[in-house]
Amino acid sequence: MNFTKLTAIVFGVIFIIILYFIIYYALKIMYKDVKGGGRRRPPERKKSHGIEIIDIAPNSGIKKGTVIPIRTDITIGRKEDNSISLIDQHVSGNHAKLVIKNNLLFIEDLNSTNGTYVNGKRIKGRVKLFGQDEIKIGTTIFKVLG
C-alpha cells in the first residue's frame, strides 16, 4: 500500500467523521428545539428596554414615575386584557403595541381612534424608538429609557 492510497483512506474516514459530527450536533439542536415545543424561548438580551410614565391622569391606578421594563411584546389600551391598561376615554380598546425585534424597540399603532404620538408626531404603522423619545397615548405620556 503506497502513501497516496493511505492518505486518501485516512482523509476519507476523517471527512465522514466530521460530516457525521456536524449532523450529530444539528440533530441535538433539533432535539432541544422539538422538546421546547418548537416555539422560541425569549432569547437572552444584552440590552434591556423600559419606559417611564411621565404624566398620567390621577386616579388611574398607576403612579407617575413608574418604570415599566419591556422583555416581550407589551400592549397598551383601555381593555383589561392589555399589558398596560389605561383608564382614559381617549384611549382605544387596543391602542398600541411595543415590540422588541433584533434588540431594537418599536412601537406600533393598532389603528387607534385618537392616535399614538411620538415626539409630538402622529405615527402610522410601526416606528423605531430611541432613548428619551416621548410617547403620548391619550393623556398619558411615556418616556423611553435608554
Add this chain to the structure above:
Amino acid sequence: MRKDEKKLLIITYVLCIALFGNLAIIGNPVDKRALIMGVVLCLVIGYSHFVIRRFYPDGDKFLLIFASILSIIGIAMIYRLEPSTAIKQVVWFILGVIIYILIVVLLPEMRVLSKFKYIYLGFTAFFMPLALIFGTEINGSKNWVFIGDIIGFQPSEFGKITLVLYLGAALMNFDNTKKGIAHIKELIIPAFVVMASIGCLVLQRDLGSALIFFGVSLSVLYVSTSKKKYVFTCIGLFSIGASVAYKLFGHVRQRVSIWMNPWQDPSGDGFQIVEGLYSISSGGMLGTGLGQGYPSFVPFASTDYIFAAICEEFGMVFGIGVLILFFLLFYRGVRVAFITDNKFSQIVAVGLSSMIACQALVIIGGIFSIIPLTGITLPFVSAGGSSILSTFFALGILQKISEEG
C-alpha cells in the same frame, strides 16, 4: 443554544480546512491555491455568520451554516474536477452570501410584501416565457438566456421564487369555511398561472424544473387549503398532462425510455446514467479518496452529476450524510413557518424550503435512476451562477421570515 451553535461553526471550519488541505496535498507540488481558497471560505462563512448573529439575533442562525457546509463540499468537489470553475464558484458563493445579507437588511417586513401580488405575477409572467423567446439551446434544453455574449442565466431559477411569492400572496386569504364554488373561484387563477409556467418549461425541454414547479405548487396548495381533494385533483391533472406531453414530445419519450432501461444503449442514450452508476459503485461505502477516482468520465460531473462524483470519491456514507444535511436544511426552513403567525410568510416559507428539497430529490433520484433523469442542479453544491444566486435569494427570504414570531 449558543454553545451548540459555536461548536457547529467550529466543525464547519474543520471540515473546510480538511477538505482543502487534502486538495492541496494531492497536488504535486503542494497546491497553495486550494489552501487559500479554504481560508477565504472560512473567513466568508465566519464573517457572514457574525453579521447575522450580531445585527439580526432574532433570526435563524442555522440556515446559513447548513447552506455553507453544502457549498463547501460542492466547491471542494468542483475544485478537484475543474479548478478554474471552482474559482468562479467561490465568487458566486461570495456574491450569493452578499445577496443573502442584503435581503435580510433591505427587505421590508413580510406583511408589507404580501400586498404586491400583481408585481410577483408580472415577474413570473416575465421570467417564465423569457427563455422560450430569447433562449439559447444548450445541452438539449432551451433554458438559457444570454445578455451579450458572456452573461448567461437561467430565468426559470428566478421564476421559481417569484412564483412562490405570488402563490403566497394569492392564497393567503384562502377561506377554509366557505364551500364548493367559492373555493374554485379563488383557486382557478393561481392554478392557471402554475399550469402556464409548467407549460413554458415543458416547451423549453426543461423537464426537471417543471417537476420542481409541480412539487412546490402541490405543497403550497396543500398547506394553504389543507384539503386532500385538491391535491388529488392536482395529481390527476398532472398525470393527464404528463401523458399528453409523453405523446406530443419526443424528448419526453426519450427520457422515459432511457429511465426504463438505461442498459439498452449504454454507450449512446444511456451513457450518462450508466457511467454515473458505475462511478457511484466504484466508490463503494468509503469512497476511493479525493483525487483517486475517475468521476470526470461522467458527462456534466461538476453540475448535474456532482452527487455521483461525491459518492465516488467520498463514499456512499458521505453521500447519505449530504442528503441528511439537505433534510436538516428543509427542517430549519419548515420550522420558520411554525414560528410566524402571518399566513403569507408561512406559505412562502413552506414553498421555498420544499423548492430546495424537491430540487435535491429530483436530481438525486435521477442519478440513481429512480425517476427519469432531468438535468437540474443540486442546490448549493453544483457549479452554476444562477442556481447559487437564486437559492441564496430564497434562503435570504427564509431568514427574513424567521425574524418574525
